[in-house]
Amino acid sequence: MSQDNRIIRVQHLVRTFGTVTAVNDVTFDVRRGETFAFLGPNGAGKTTTIKMLTTVLRPTSGTLELDGLDPVKDSTEVRKRFGVVFQDPSLDSELTAWENLDIHGVLYHVPRRVRRERGETLLKLFELWDRRNDLVKTFSGGMRRRLEIARGFLHTPRVLFLDEPTLGLDPQSRNQMWTHVKNLNATEGVTVFLTTHYMDEADRVADRIAIIDHGKIVATGSSAELKQQTGADSLEAAFLKLTGTTIRDETFSAEDRMRQVARVWRR
Amino acid sequence: MSVVFILWLRELKKYLRSRAQIVASLGTPLMYLGVLGFGLGPVFRRAGEGSYLQFVAPGVIGMTVLFTAMFSGIAMLWDRQFGFLKETLVAPVPRVQIMMGRTLGGATVAVLQGLLIFGVTLVAGFRPTSVLAVILAFLIIALIALVFAALATAIGSSLKDMQGFQMVMNFLVMPLWFLSGALYPLQGLPAALAVLTRIDPLTYGIDGVRGILIGTAHFGVALDIAVLLGVGVLFVIAGAWRFSKIEV
Numbered sequence: 001m002s003q004d005n006r007i008i009r010v011q012h013l014v015r016t017f018g019t020v021t022a023v024n025d026v027t028f029d030v031r032r033g034e035t036f037a038f039l040g041p042n043g044a045g046k047t048t049t050i051k052m053l054t055t056v057l058r059p060t061s062g063t064l065e066l067d068g069l070d071p072v073k074d075s076t077e078v079r080k081r082f083g084v085v086f087q088d089p090s091l092d093s094e095l096t097a098w099e100n101l102d103i104h105g106v107l108y109h110v111p112r113r114v115r116r117e118r119g120e121t122l123l124k125l126f127e128l129w130d131r132r133n134d135l136v137k138t139f140s141g142g143m144r145r146r147l148e149i150a151r152g153f154l155h156t157p158r159v160l161f162l163d164e165p166t167l168g169l170d171p172q173s174r175n176q177m178w179t180h181v182k183n184l185n186a187t188e189g190v191t192v193f194l195t196t197h198y199m200d201e202a203d204r205v206a207d208r209i210a211i212i213d214h215g216k217i218v219a220t221g222s223s224a225e226l227k228q229q230t231g232a233d234s235l236e237a238a239f240l241k242l243t244g245t246t247i248r249d250e251t252f253s254a255e256d257r258m259r260q261v262a263r264v265w266r267r
Numbered sequence: 268m269s270v271v272f273i274l275w276l277r278e279l280k281k282y283l284r285s286r287a288q289i290v291a292s293l294g295t296p297l298m299y300l301g302v303l304g305f306g307l308g309p310v311f312r313r314a315g316e317g318s319y320l321q322f323v324a325p326g327v328i329g330m331t332v333l334f335t336a337m338f339s340g341i342a343m344l345w346d347r348q349f350g351f352l353k354e355t356l357v358a359p360v361p362r363v364q365i366m367m368g369r370t371l372g373g374a375t376v377a378v379l380q381g382l383l384i385f386g387v388t389l390v391a392g393f394r395p396t397s398v399l400a401v402i403l404a405f406l407i408i409a410l411i412a413l414v415f416a417a418l419a420t421a422i423g424s425s426l427k428d429m430q431g432f433q434m435v436m437n438f439l440v441m442p443l444w445f446l447s448g449a450l451y452p453l454q455g456l457p458a459a460l461a462v463l464t465r466i467d468p469l470t471y472g473i474d475g476v477r478g479i480l481i482g483t484a485h486f487g488v489a490l491d492i493a494v495l496l497g498v499g500v501l502f503v504i505a506g507a508w509r510f511s512k513i514e515v
Contacts, residue, residue, distance in 0.1 A: 095281070
């Protein structure tokens with residue numbers, strides 16, 4: 001089973017919240033070692049799908065598999081195999097960069113020596129080594145994101161989920177971040193599963209793309225295939241052809257309300 | 268075990284680094300101690316109950332522990348969305364270890380705050396019976412802290428957004444504090460109030476601390492400890508159960 005070249009298999013996945021169906025009969029595969037982009041307008045079901053794959057949300061129905069294991073039944077084993085950078089920050093801003101990394105290592109049972117060595121390598125790679133003993137609350141948005149990604153790699157996961165990792169970053173930071181991620185993707189063979197609203201970014205880094213809209217997959221393929229399929233000359237044009245040009249008004253949830261407060265307090 | 272330890276240590280580090288918060292959190296207890304302690308003193312004495320400061324000091328320590336412990340758990344709500352909690356929820360460790368690390372950390376911080384305010388009461392003129400009594404009293408204070416840190420974890424795991432926070436403060440934390448007999452003796456209360464004070468676990472906590480520190484307990488220290496232990500076990504189980512159900 002583990003020889004299967006599909007590291008993620010999603011079949012007929014459904015998730016409802018009350019009367020709202022956020023994910024509606026979604027089926028797709030992700031191949032081992034590839035960079036897979038999951039694109040869609042706001043509220044299309046991207047984050048909900050990632051939450052189910054990363055064991056923090058239970059599916060209503062359908063089957064999920066990550067490295068041959070079920071995230072619902074074998075959650076602990078599945079958790080060992082992935083790293084994740086959520087849309088909202090998940091660092092402890094009252095701790096230093098190094099402490100954040102070290103706690104992660106303990107949580108993933110990474111031996112102390114490995115924690116030290118790999119932690120150093122990753123912090124140097126993501127250009128945070130000089131700031132390792134500074135509190136995270138003194139970091140810029142870009143530095144925090146880099147630290148989260150470095151942390152996600154610490155326990156040598158097989159899949160790394162990145163949910164809108166470049167939101168709010170300038171082109172320089174975005175560019176540099178992807179260079180490092182693609183490097184690790186190549187050297188360690190880690191599968192990268194990302195969501196983004198920047199089409200140029202998806203076009204450049206992703207081997208394959210799935211487009212989701214209203215909780216359903218509307219197209220899958222490489223960027224070239226999607227362009228060809230829609231007769232569009234850019235991925236952005238293809239995306240708009242597939243998902244339409246209407247703006248999506250999401251209902252304002254409790255989560256959004258907290259996000260708004262968070263923005264004011266700039267934690 | 269290393270997971271519980273490192274999460275406990277994290278809570279402690281954060282506490283020790285937040286000097287401003289430590290000072291700010293002393294404001295309310297200081298007001299109760301200063302204003303009520305000295306303000307109601309003469310009336311209390313005339314009623315033949317002795318020194319009100321002696322009476323209220325254990326109550327104010329209990330209040331500090333209650334507020335700090337409850338806050339640690341409710342801060343979880345924020346932490347779940349924008350903080351470190353989500354990171355721990357996807358880690359390959361049993362949820363109960365994460366819950367215990369957090370809860371013990373929150374309880375430890377509450378005990379430290381209690382210790383701090385105990386120092387303040389000494390300066391204000393509070394005189395416990397002996398040094399040994401102080402050590403014993405802090406064992407009970409640790410129990411109070413654990414009871415409410417666990418309760419807060421259970422509530423923090425169940426709340427959906429920050430609106431719920433106000434509800435918990437106004438309809439749970441404040442009543443727990445005002446009904447605990449921290450501010451008034453439990454003898455001769457109207458029947459309804461007497462019943463309410465008896466279902467408040469903090470009542471037993473403060474009664475126990477008072478019993479040990481100044482030698483006058485309403486229920487008796489043994490019963491106080493038994494109730495705290497029982498409620499503590501119940502709340503830890505409830506907390507662990509609610510925590511295991513968190514979806515993000």
